Amino acid sequence: MSNEEVYIVGHGMTNFGEFYEKNASSLATQSLNEAITSAQISKQNIQHSYFGSLVTNSNAQSSVGAESLRECQIPTPFTRVEAGTASGAAAFQQAVLAVRSGLYDCVAVIGVENLSDFVNNSTIETILGSTIDYTWEFEMGGTLTSLYAILTKAHMQKYGTTMEQLASVPVKNHKNGALNSKAQFQKEISLERFLKAKRIADPIGRFDPATHCDGSSSVILASSDFISSNNFDNIVKVAGIGQGVDSLALHHREQLYTLKSTRNASQIAYKMAGITAKEISIAEVHDSFPIGEILAIEDLGLFPKGEGGAITEEGKTAINADVSVNTSGGLKARGDPFGATGIAQIIEIVEQLQGQAGKRQVENIEYGLTQNVSGTGVSTYVSILTREEVKQ
Amino acid sequence: MEPPKIWREKRNRYIGIGIECSDCSSKNFPYTKRCPKCGSKNVQEYKLSEQGKIIQFSQVNQTAQEMMLNVPYTLAIIELNDGITVTGQVVDIDYPQVRVNMKVRMTLRILAKDGNEGLIKYGFKFVPLD
């Protein structure tokens, strides 16, 4: 009964971008309906909906679930999960736990965020201030961007990571994003452009951070019971999940050149999946800032500590290279509607495992991984997916 | 910027009051009723060391409206002489002059102003120790 296997049987995603005419619940409805259609199940099969969202909307509506489910006509119980900028992955992992426990056979996970309503950057900074130590970092003058800048400088100081190496992250991700029809930005951008841009929080430049935008992404999870009594093929299995934590404030961390929460989350996930980092050939990681991806590929154990910059610069994380990282375009090119990001990462790995990734397709993959980070790494969620041949 | 929160934090922010544990001797910031290291209730107020050095820093150009009066400013992680680390602004120095390991000392400054009618929030920042 318990410790059921969990499968992803359907997925759906809106485009990510600026959609002033859409509110959060209509975005959620759109991606959820697409996921239900792709799963070829009926709405009545869904027993619980998990919504991953940080602020959702500008209208202070705390229950995006209630709003959306009325629009979708799916009167299921719902839970909203908030975990800062990792709300999507957190919702996903809660949903996985629910199916693994045997309580549910089929649940929906919807990540959603509408940020274009917040026309003043100051408001977004305050929202992001809630994901770091609000009283002792944000109110003291720290912002998410400037704290990531400090992480960047610490890495540069310890390992000699260069500005060019850092910029090679968004260059690669824009190249990949150009192949992704759902991405906010589908255009390549030159290294020069990143390096020449004005610094917004030295050394982070104006074009380095992922853009805050609107979007929703959904997946349908099912138990092995549900799988065997329905006709599914080409499904993806959740091989392992893990959450790691660290101090909320950067100034309480042991080291500034690594994210312990990523290391711990990945170790738990690898153990559960029964694999090591060597088996991972594709990963969607949290590149809200370039250093985010460099730290991720090191702390996930994909590459040696300190070499993340050189590795990226040398093209070893391009599509079909040593490990294909952020084939979707990452947060940078795809855009970052906070809660929707974690699920969008899952969806990219699902499509890759199913061979549906078109021009972004990576060959010969068995295990794929997603990494979603909250704030500056107070918590990280790592999820590992694999292909499953279903025994009928 | 609600009044009770500002009042509750005044000793932490104006004086730099943290916590010292009588049982395990550890010092922490800010003040809490139990020791964050060993959980003991035998704690008393502890005044932070006023001097320290910059561990790492960057510059802020964009933040919440009530803090925009300070922008652009240097933002740093500071290690105080007693080993406690805090995040704070470094003022009275031009950004190109700021260095890792630079010695600084605490001073009281305005952190935020709630528009023209709301409260003013004060707290410690750092100036170069020269």
Add this chain to the structure above:
Amino acid sequence: MNKVGIVSYGTYIPRYRIKTEETAKVWEEDSKEQISQLQVDAKSVPGPDEDVITMAVESARNALKRWKGDSQDIGAIYVGSESHPYAVKPTSTLVAAALDAEESLTAADLEFACKAGTAGMQMCFGLAKSDMIKYGLAIGADSSQARPRDPLEYTAGAGSAAFLIGKEGIVAELEGTYSITTDMPDFWRREGAAYPSHGNRFTGAPAYFKHIISASKGLMEQLGSKPSDYRYVTFHQPNTKFPLAAARMLGFSKEQIEISLVCREIGNSYSAASMIGLAQILNYSQPGDRIFITSYGSGAGSDAFSFVVTDLIEDMKNYSFDVDYYINRKKFIDYGTYTRYKGVLR
């Protein structure tokens, strides 16, 4: 043995300065003429995150650090200013919190143009001498409002000075104090008005000079002293010319007043002005010196004080953060930056 006096003192002057010639350039006035009129080369400007509260705290902390006593023994705190950050909510209470002097003390904010700080000193002398408190802290601090294109714009500066007063550990013993107070519309600002108004030449002879001369003469008569008895003297310094003229009129020499005249470099720090002058005199005085100070506040009034410096003045001297340190720590800004820091852009 009912001696009372200054037990410690501290000052603070913000880092930024705007030159008289920079302001003159904006209004297309002759800067050489302005400088020769006022004898003020630049004025101090608080940074965007500074105000009377932050400056008052900094000067008070300097006074307490030099003193090495217990802030819990402070029984009264008075802050005098014409630019308190709040119209209603005291500066002195936040100062008390920041100095860890809460909660057993009395406090109030004062306003009397440039002599609010010295009025606070008199209140502390009275409370300490009568044993109603052990120590009192009197602070004068200002971040004065400067009307654009007004002669006073060149000199309306900023700063703070704090004096700790009591009976134990006296570094400068009070010999006597005497005040003149008259009602005088020489300089005023209505509630809600952004800038003060003033009577130009009317602020000279019948205002500044009349009150300073009367109060100073009155005190010397009371004490039976004369100008040559004093090593140093200082008067309120809205510019360099006025206090030099007052000294001459009273029979003091240029040498007696010179070292205290910081206004050439920082302008008029209003409630802090005469007190910063006093602090500077104390920094250079020797045990046994008699020193004299008369403040002036528009509206109008003057407080005159006579002190005898004690042996303990030497303990005050090895503290680095005082007048000379702050005078020399400076960064010149242009007029645009000045308007930004003053917060006049709405």
